Structures are given as C-alpha cells and as structure tokens.
Amino acid sequence: xxxxxxxxxxxxxxxxxxxxxxxxxxxxxxxxxxxxxxxxxxxxxxxxxxxxxxxxxxxxxxxxxxxxxxxxxxxxxxxxxxxxxxxxxxxxxxxxxxxxxxxxxxxxxxxxxxxx
Amino acid sequence: xxxxxxxxxxxxxxxxxxxxxxxxxxxxxxxxxxxxxxxxxxxxxxxxxxxxxxxxxxxxxxxxxxxxxxxxxxxxxxxxxxxxxxxxxxxxxxxxxxxxxxxxxxxxxxx
Numbered sequence: 001x002x003x004x005x006x007x008x009x010x011x012x013x014x015x016x017x018x019x020x021x022x023x024x025x026x027x028x029x030x031x032x033x034x035x036x037x038x039x040x041x042x043x044x045x046x047x048x049x050x051x052x053x054x055x056x057x058x059x060x061x062x063x064x065x066x067x068x069x070x071x072x073x074x075x076x077x078x079x080x081x082x083x084x085x086x087x088x089x090x091x092x093x094x095x096x097x098x099x100x101x102x103x104x105x106x107x108x109x110x111x112x113x114x115x116x
Numbered sequence: 117x118x119x120x121x122x123x124x125x126x127x128x129x130x131x132x133x134x135x136x137x138x139x140x141x142x143x144x145x146x147x148x149x150x151x152x153x154x155x156x157x158x159x160x161x162x163x164x165x166x167x168x169x170x171x172x173x174x175x176x177x178x179x180x181x182x183x184x185x186x187x188x189x190x191x192x193x194x195x196x197x198x199x200x201x202x203x204x205x206x207x208x209x210x211x212x213x214x215x216x217x218x219x220x221x222x223x224x225x226x227x
Contacts, residue, residue: 032214043122043206043218044159051213088156094214102147102166104216108158 002027004093006107013081014115021076021110023091032094033074034104035065039087047089050074061085081114088112119143122207122219129197130227137192137222139207145217147210148190152176152203153221159206165190197226 005024013019025031032051036044048059055067065076076089091107120141129135141148150163151174161174165184179201180194194201204223208216 034215036218041221041223043221044208044216046215046217049213049215090159092216102210102214103149103161103164104214106159109156111156 002093002095002097002105004091004105004107006089006091006110008110009108010111010113012113012115015083016080019078019081019085019112019114021089021091021112023074023076023107024072025074025091025093026072027093027096027105029096031072031074031096033065033067034092035059035063035074035076036090036092037061037087038090038109044090047076083114083116086112086114120207120209120217120219122205122222124222125220126223126225128225128227131196131198133197135194135197135224137205137207137224139190139192139219140188141190141209141217141219142188143209143211143217144187145209145211146187148184149208149210149216150174150180150182150190150192151206151208152178153206154203163192197224199226202226 003026034049035047038044050057050067058064089110092104095103123138146167148165151159160176162178163182165171204221206221207219
C-alpha cells in the first residue's frame with residue numbers, strides 16, 4: 001500500500017540550530033514528493049517539491065529537502081532555525097496508482113517548535 | 117501565495133442550517149480539492165474534481181456535496197449542518213507538477 005510516514009509528532013529545536021523534519025514514503029515508480037507548512041489558522045503553504053534531478057531541493061524560507069531513494073526518505077532541513085519557523089509541517093507524495101495519480105497522499109504532520 | 121480564495125474565513129451557524137462554503141481560483145487549474153482538517157491534525161480528502169462537471173467523493177465520507185460548473189469555482193454545500201461538522205475546511209487546486217495550492221480555509225462552528 002502507498003503511504004507517507006512522519007515518524008515524529010513533534011520536533012523541538014533551539015533557535016539558530018539546524019533542524020530536520022523526517023518523512024519516509026512508500027509508492028511504486030518514481031515518487032513526486034512535497035513539503036508544506038501550516039501556520040495557525042491558515043491554509044497550507046507549498047515549500048518545495050522533488051520531481052527529478054538533483055537530490056537536494058531548495059525551497060521557500062531557506063528550507064531544503066534531501067531525496068534519498070535507497071532509504072525512501074525525503075527529510076526537510078534548515079541550517080539555522082528561527083522562532084518564526086514554528087508551525088505544522090506536512091509531507092506528501094503523489095498517488096502513483098493508475099486513476100488516482102492526481103491525488104496526494106499526506107503524512108500526519110509534524111509540529112515544529114523553535115525555542116528562543 | 118497562490119491565487120485561491122475561500123469565503124467565509126469563519127462561520128458560526130446553528131444546527132439544521134444550510135451553508136455553502138465558497139472556493140475560487142484564478143490559475144485556470146482543472147483539478148480542485150476539498151479537505152477537512154481538525155485543528156493541528158491530519159488532512160482528510162472529502163471531495164475532488166478533475167474539471168467542469170466532474171466531481172468525486174474523497175477518502176473520508178462526508179455529508180457535504182460539491183459542484184463544478186465553472187473551472188474557477190468549486191463550492192461545498194452542507195444541506196443541514198450538525199455539530200459534528202465543526203472543523204476547518206481547506207480548498208486546493210493542483211498545478212502542472214502535481215503540487216497543490218491551498219486557500220486560507222474556512223473555520224466552521226456548528227452550535
């Protein structure tokens with residue numbers, strides 16, 4: 001079955017330290033992978049995507065993500081966290097089943113708290 | 117941010133009322149989606165559309181209905197609101213590389 005896992009419900013990091021939010025996936029074929037951020041009382045904002053090419057993808061607000069095919073992972077990273085990065089982060093992958101490939105499969109979300 | 121709009125942003129309504137949540141986008145995207153999300157929780161797909169006159173139910177059973185008469189417009193209707201419908205409703209459209217763009221959401225409270 002196709003799935004996305006975000007193994008950590010919450011990640012805590014000190015401001016200025018690097019942060020990592022983990023995501024693993026299981027789909028057939030080549031994955032289309034996405035990261036989104038959600039601030040309180042807002043919709044989701046698109047951060048970055050991996051379709052093909054360089055395994056290190058750069059996105060908005062200084063975030064980047066590393067695609068690792070052998071580990072089926074797509075972890076979100078930032079070299080130096082800001083308090084304003086505190087939010088809910090979602091990983092998603094395109095459903096590769098025929099007929100469903102215009103839908104995304106979503107992780108459960110990871111709450112990131114950056115402490116001053 | 118992407119050009120996708122939802123109204124109202126907040127709605128408090130009594131049980132049994134009929135409501136329509138509006139969603140519109142100016143990007144010309146064919147594919148649009150409605151999600152239901154409790155605060156801080158996962159997303160549940162309740163409806164989607166791949167184009168005009170195309171609508172499908174999503175993975176989570178919902179008592180709501182949708183219509184797609186115009187490309188840019190994808191309203192969601194609840195014929196008779198109940199307290200169990202209290203939630204946040206997010207509308208999205210899909211771009212060329214399968215990325216989804218979200219509206220700001222409608223937070224619905226049914227009393």
